[in-house]
Amino acid sequence: MGNMIIGVPKEIKSNENRVAVVPGGVEALVNAGHTVLVETGAGVGSGFDDDTYAAAGGSLVEKSADVWAKSGMVIKVKEPIASEWPHMREDQVVFTYFHFAASEPLTRAVMASGCVAIAYETVQLPAGELPLLTPMSEVAGRMAVQEGAKYLEKFFGGRGILVGGVPGVEPATVVILGGGIVGANAARMAAGLGAHVTILDLSLDRLRYLADVMPANVTLLYSNRTNILQQIAKADIVIGAVLLPGAKAPHLIRREDLKRMQPGSVIVDVAVDQGGCVETIKPTTHDDPIYVVEGVIHYGVANMPGAVSRTSAMALTNATLPYALKLANLGWKDACRADRALALGLNIVGGRVTYPGVAEAFGFECSDLTDVLS
Numbered sequence: 001m002g003n004m005i006i007g008v009p010k011e012i013k014s015n016e017n018r019v020a021v022v023p024g025g026v027e028a029l030v031n032a033g034h035t036v037l038v039e040t041g042a043g044v045g046s047g048f049d050d051d052t053y054a055a056a057g058g059s060l061v062e063k064s065a066d067v068w069a070k071s072g073m074v075i076k077v078k079e080p081i082a083s084e085w086p087h088m089r090e091d092q093v094v095f096t097y098f099h100f101a102a103s104e105p106l107t108r109a110v111m112a113s114g115c116v117a118i119a120y121e122t123v124q125l126p127a128g129e130l131p132l133l134t135p136m137s138e139v140a141g142r143m144a145v146q147e148g149a150k151y152l153e154k155f156f157g158g159r160g161i162l163v164g165g166v167p168g169v170e171p172a173t174v175v176i177l178g179g180g181i182v183g184a185n186a187a188r189m190a191a192g193l194g195a196h197v198t199i200l201d202l203s204l205d206r207l208r209y210l211a212d213v214m215p216a217n218v219t220l221l222y223s224n225r226t227n228i229l230q231q232i233a234k235a236d237i238v239i240g241a242v243l244l245p246g247a248k249a250p251h252l253i254r255r256e257d258l259k260r261m262q263p264g265s266v267i268v269d270v271a272v273d274q275g276g277c278v279e280t281i282k283p284t285t286h287d288d289p290i291y292v293v294e295g296v297i298h299y300g301v302a303n304m305p306g307a308v309s310r311t312s313a314m315a316l317t318n319a320t321l322p323y324a325l326k327l328a329n330l331g332w333k334d335a336c337r338a339d340r341a342l343a344l345g346l347n348i349v350g351g352r353v354t355y356p357g358v359a360e361a362f363g364f365e366c367s368d369l370t371d372v373l374s
Contacts, residue, residue, distance in 0.1 A: 004328040005035045007071030009064045010042040013078045015286055017045030017309035018316065020075045020096065023056035025317040025324070030057035034328045037061045037071060046313040068092075073332075075324055077316065079106055090114030090350065093332050095324060097121055100347055101361040111351045116332050120320065122355055123345035131341070132323070134181055135315035139305040141185030141241065144268040145174070145193065147304075148237035151266045151290055151297050158297060159264035161236050164194030171195045175231045177223070177252050177277055178241035179206050182270050184214075186239045191215045198231055228252055233260045240269035240277040248275040255279050255293075263295035272300040337373050346372065 006029055008021045019042050021029070026036045038058040040050050050060055061067050068074060068087035076096035080088060088094060088110065098119040100107045110117045120132035145163070152172065154160035165171030174190040176183045179201035190197045191214065199214075200223035201207055207220045214220070221227050232238055232253060238261075242249050249271040258280065269281040276282075280293045283302040290299050305312035323342055326335040336343035347355040352367040359366035 003033055003035060004072050004331075005037060005070055006324070006328060007061075007067040007074040008036065008038045008042055008058075009067045009074065009076065009084075010039045011045070011077050012064075012083070013081055015303065015306055016078050017306055018077045018313045019043040019046045019048065019309075020077045020313075020316070020320070021324070022046065022313050022317045023048055023052045023058070024314075025321045026053055026058040027056040028321060029325065029328060032325055032329060035059060037067050039064050039067045043313075045309050047310045048313075073324075073327060075320070077313075079103070080110075082109075085109040085113065088113035088115045091116065093118060093327060095120070095320070095327065095345075098347055100355075100358040104362050107348070107353075107358060107362060107364075110348045111353070114350050115348075116346070116350070117348040118327070118332070118342070118345040119347045119355070120345070122347060122357075123323065123341055125341050132316075132319050132345075135319045136305050136312065137181040137243075138185050139308060139312050139315060140270045141182035141239075142189045143304050143308060144182070144186045144239045144241070144270050145189040145237070147289070147299055147301075148174070148239065148266045148268045149193065151299060152236055152264075156290065156297065157264060157292065158266055159236060159262060163190065163237075172236035173234050174198070174237045174239065175235040176200070176239045176241055177228070178243070178271075179203070179210050179220070180241060180243060182243065183239070183241035184210060186241060186270075187214060187218050190237075191217050195237075200227060200231065223252075229257060229260060232257060233262075235261065236265050238265070238267045238278075240267065240271050240281070242277040243271050243274060249277045251277060251279045253278040253280075258294035258296050261294070261296050264297070266297045266299060268299045270304065273302045276300065333373055343369055343373065 036058045038053045073093040079098045092115045095118045149163045152158035163172045172195045174195045174197045176199045179199045197218045200221045202223050269276045269278045281300045284300040353359045353364045
């Protein structure tokens with residue numbers, strides 16, 4: 001393919017501090033023979049200034065519109081918002097988190113633009129793993145414990161309990177619903193702090209695996225209604241970590257169940273952006289993260305990784321860069337032909353929906369990937 005011009009615009013969605021490519025990623029793309037246009041200030045929210053990008057070989061561009069206009073591929077963190085829609089154009093590759101099924105206006109705008117929309121969240125390995133969602137799940141799982149620990153403090157209305165306790169005083173009890181990537185990362189952090197940790201999951205295979213890798217203060221329990229009710233009654237922190245790819249999370253804790261919980265206990269529902277696994281959870285922001293229902297503190301921040309933007313931006317670039325290099329080196333068609341996992345990232349191409357979940361959400365026709373790549 002030779003040289004591709006790649007654009008990294010500044011994220012303008014509210015409260016989004018991450019940047020799609022950190023300076024190390026820019027350097028790798030430039031070393032592979034490509035030109036990288038970085039909008040001035042793009043990395044500031046993640047702690048990377050313009051000089052660092054220039055030193056890495058990036059070309060700084062003042063206006064977002066110019067980044068979009070000159071780039072054959074635009075790499076972002078969040079889906080383009082309405083003011084960015086007019087910038088997308090035919091045959092341009094846009095590589096970012098799209099979550100199309102959540103927004104028909106976005107889906108229609110991308111279809112109308114004729115661009116090639118490749119969604120991080122649907123790139124999928126043969127075993128089912130979602131490699132570009134994994135790093136953010138790791139961040140959110142680890143952060144859930146830190147946030148839960150904070151809101152357990154009396155000052156925030158919590159029970160006034162130190163997660164790890166001290167010698168002679170019991171530590172906190174942390175109950176985690178779901179033993180996937182989020183749940184396992186949360187368990188590791190909570191266990192490291194010295195809490196009593198219980199993970200509930202439906203998969204016996206997963207529970208067996210976790211039993212092998214988790215420390216001794218983590219108990220593994222099969223997830224059913226009886227066990228959930230028993231566990232939340234003694235919990236200081238409950239972490240919701242149940243995610244069904246592309247579907248709404250099931251409500252495992254109902255409103256009436258909160259009466260069984262201890263006053264001042266904390267629920268952190270990481271699945272809130274998919275509807276949450278707690279009936280009473282609703283999305284909150286980093287500015288105003290918590291509210292109380294039935295004496296239980298609810299933390300429902302929908303973009304948790306945004307609070308630790310430097311770590312998140314680096315983790316995201318680590319995961320996306322190999323795919324970005326393939327797209328730049330080979331062009332999107334050949335890159336997707338060569339890599340089935342990346343091909344599954346194709347959601348909309350030249351006005352045609354190519355991902356079944358997106359087509360189903362809005363009743364659009366779904367084009368066959370083989371036709372699109374031929």
